[in-house]
Every structure is written in C-alpha cells, then in structure tokens.
Amino acid sequence: MLAHRHHELPPTAGLPLQWTDLRPGAPALADTVAAQLGTPPLQLECSGTASLLIALAALRERQPRRRRVVVPAYTCPLVAIAVHQAGLELQLCDLRPGHYDMDPAALRAACDERTLAIIPTHLAGRVADVGNALAVARSVGAYVIEDAAQALGARRNGISVGLAGDIGFFSLAAGKGLSIYEGGLLLARDPALREHLARTAARIVPPSLGWEGRRSLELLGYAALYQPRGLRLAYGNPLRRALRRGDPVAAVGDDFPLTIPLHRVGRWRQAVGAHAATRLPAFLDQLSAQARRRRLRLHRIDAIEVLDDPAGAQGTWPFLLLLLPDQQRRDVALAQLWPSGLGVSRLFIHALPDYAYLAGVVLPQDVPNARDFAARSLSISNSPWTTDEDFETICNVLERI
Numbered sequence: 001m002l003a004h005r006h007h008e009l010p011p012t013a014g015l016p017l018q019w020t021d022l023r024p025g026a027p028a029l030a031d032t033v034a035a036q037l038g039t040p041p042l043q044l045e046c047s048g049t050a051s052l053l054i055a056l057a058a059l060r061e062r063q064p065r066r067r068r069v070v071v072p073a074y075t076c077p078l079v080a081i082a083v084h085q086a087g088l089e090l091q092l093c094d095l096r097p098g099h100y101d102m103d104p105a106a107l108r109a110a111c112d113e114r115t116l117a118i119i120p121t122h123l124a125g126r127v128a129d130v131g132n133a134l135a136v137a138r139s140v141g142a143y144v145i146e147d148a149a150q151a152l153g154a155r156r157n158g159i160s161v162g163l164a165g166d167i168g169f170f171s172l173a174a175g176k177g178l179s180i181y182e183g184g185l186l187l188a189r190d191p192a193l194r195e196h197l198a199r200t201a202a203r204i205v206p207p208s209l210g211w212e213g214r215r216s217l218e219l220l221g222y223a224a225l226y227q228p229r230g231l232r233l234a235y236g237n238p239l240r241r242a243l244r245r246g247d248p249v250a251a252v253g254d255d256f257p258l259t260i261p262l263h264r265v266g267r268w269r270q271a272v273g274a275h276a277a278t279r280l281p282a283f284l285d286q287l288s289a290q291a292r293r294r295r296l297r298l299h300r301i302d303a304i305e306v307l308d309d310p311a312g313a314q315g316t317w318p319f320l321l322l323l324l325p326d327q328q329r330r331d332v333a334l335a336q337l338w339p340s341g342l343g344v345s346r347l348f349i350h351a352l353p354d355y356a357y358l359a360g361v362v363l364p365q366d367v368p369n370a371r372d373f374a375a376r377s378l379s380i381s382n383s384p385w386t387t388d389e390d391f392e393t394i395c396n397v398l399e400r401i
C-alpha cells in the first residue's frame, strides 16, 4: 500500500479560485474568454449540457425532419441525456481502436438523410478529428457540434476548437479548467447561427432565483474546498467510500440526474468567472509545460501509451490519459493508485450502453472499441499541486506493473 497522505490531489487540473475573485464586478465572463481565445462572441449558459441542449433545439428547428444525433460510444453520459431531453434519437458510433476519435468507417455507416448532427469530442483536452466528421456531415446534409467540454483553450493550427464545426461548446463545471461551478459557453462561426442560438436560449431558458442561489452557494463551497486540504473532505473521502462499496460510477461522478436544469447565469457568478479567467492563459501554459515533461517520463515506461494530439494541434492538459496493455494490469494499477489521494482516476467508467441507469436513454449496442477504451484507460491528474515526487510515486507503481 502507498503511504497515507494528508493532502488530496484533484483528478483534473481546475484553475483554483482566489478570495478576491469573489468580489462583485462586471459580468464580463463570456467577453473575457472570447478575447483570450480569439473567437466570435460566446454565449454563456448554465452548463455544458444546457449549451448542447440549446444547440440541438436550434438545429432541430432548421431541419425538423432529421432526428438522429451521432455521438462517440465512449463519452460523458450527459451528452446522451441531452440528446434524450431534446427529444432526439441517440445513435452511437464506435471508436477507432485504441483512440478517442470515432471510427471513420463506422461514422460513415452511421450517418444518412435522417442524421441531424454529429458530435466529435475533444476528449481529455485532446483535439478530435473534426475534419472527418465535417466531411461525413456535409455528404449527408447534417451539422457538426464540437463537444469541447474538456478542451477550453485547445487549438488546431492556432484556431480555437469549436470553430471548425458548425457549433461548439465548452464546460465551466467544477474541476474543468475555468469554473463557475456549473456553466457552459456556446460558440459558432456563422453570425446567423449565433443569432439563432441566442434566440433559442431566450425562448427556452428561464431565469430561476432558486437555481442561481444554489449554484452561487456551491461556487462559494468550491472556492473554499478546491485546495489539497479541502479536497480530502469534498472529493477524496466520498471517492474512497464509493470504491469500498464497489460503486465506480459514483466514484467518478458518472451518475448524473436524467433531467438537465435550464436557467440563466447570474451577474455575480459571471463576475467571479471573469476575474478568474484573467489567470487562465498563464495557467494553461503552465499545465502544457508540465504535461510535456511528464509525458516524456511516462514514455520511458514500456507498453504504456499516453494519448496525444494530431499534428498541428495544441490541446489542453487537465490530466494525462493513458492506455495500459490490458484491463487486468489497468485494474492492478488502479487498486493501488485510485484510493491513494494522488489524483489517479478513470475518465468515464463505461461505454454508453453499459450504464445501467441509462437504460431508458441508450439502446444496447455492440461497441467493442469503446468498451476496450473504457477497460484499459486511466487518468493521471495534471494539477500543479502534483509534485514531481508524487508523479514519480505514480510512475513507480506503473513500472512495477
């Protein structure tokens, strides 16, 4: 067993809040981030999932006869829940073997004149193959929505992700880089589509004092506890309890509610996000530099693959996503590292058809590559609080396995 630790590392590298971020100010979050990324105006919503719901509602108005939405078979369960809540049909596409992208042949086979949208996903901050999704989408007359929930700040050829497809969205949820506890940003290249997204949100998103009050309190709690001492209480102890009961889905927080709340984000949380965002570019640079060094260290371990970006792309590095040679060795590594407080975890536990609680949302389907990805992957936090010594401890465990 690894030595007992007093500090808990978070599974992802979220930008820590400072007390001064909590002061009132201009609700400039969307404008601040758009200026940093060099994008057209961004539309702030109450979550990444809400952003996706709004995108789907707008596209559905444009193509009312198309009902199918194609998503990778290994992705966040919230994506499936959003498609369901939008009243559309979920269609899964298996992954390329040993890769986070959708398999090109499977994607072509999955799409036809019934397809409304394809959702390539920048998983773990890695830059996805949007070009292939666009080619397939254009050949059948469908749209592309880039899921950049985990990739705020990622670029391809210098341009922010989310702009190659028709619509993109980022998540501002707890632990996902820049956070206002729950939030999302929508982007679109085409001004007419941006206008349509804004109109759709104005129609379907109500103000709610109850939700905004709750999220404001949660943001205060996040500001207080998102640090190595607080995380033991807020993250590590519940994680270890879930692992002891043999509930990995709860351990990673994959057990989402089946109804997505829609409400407007208040001015105070927008100001907090805008204050914190001023530190985001330097923070992301620091994470890239750290990830580069640590990838080199991991490359010295036989038979471990660290997922990386395609040529010309600069992803973000909230954590390092690894593929081990087989599930057995992955599980041996996790048995030691997952409960240890070192920020080692899993991304999503299952391929989408394998979550029991999603039975009413996802139809059974054979998706062998997505299942293999779920079975062989593990994540190592890229938090700046992970010291070189912590990282070496993790590498030593992996080397022994």
Ligand SMILES: *Cc1c(COP(=O)(O)O)cnc(C)c1O
Pocket (backbone or CB within 6 Å): 047, 048, 049, 050, 075, 076, 078, 079, 121, 123, 147, 149, 150, 170, 171, 172, 173, 182, 183, 184
């Ligand atoms: C977190 C996440 C979402 C949903 O974003 P929220 O802001 O949590 O609603 C969608 N897709 C992926 C890949 C995610 O990781």
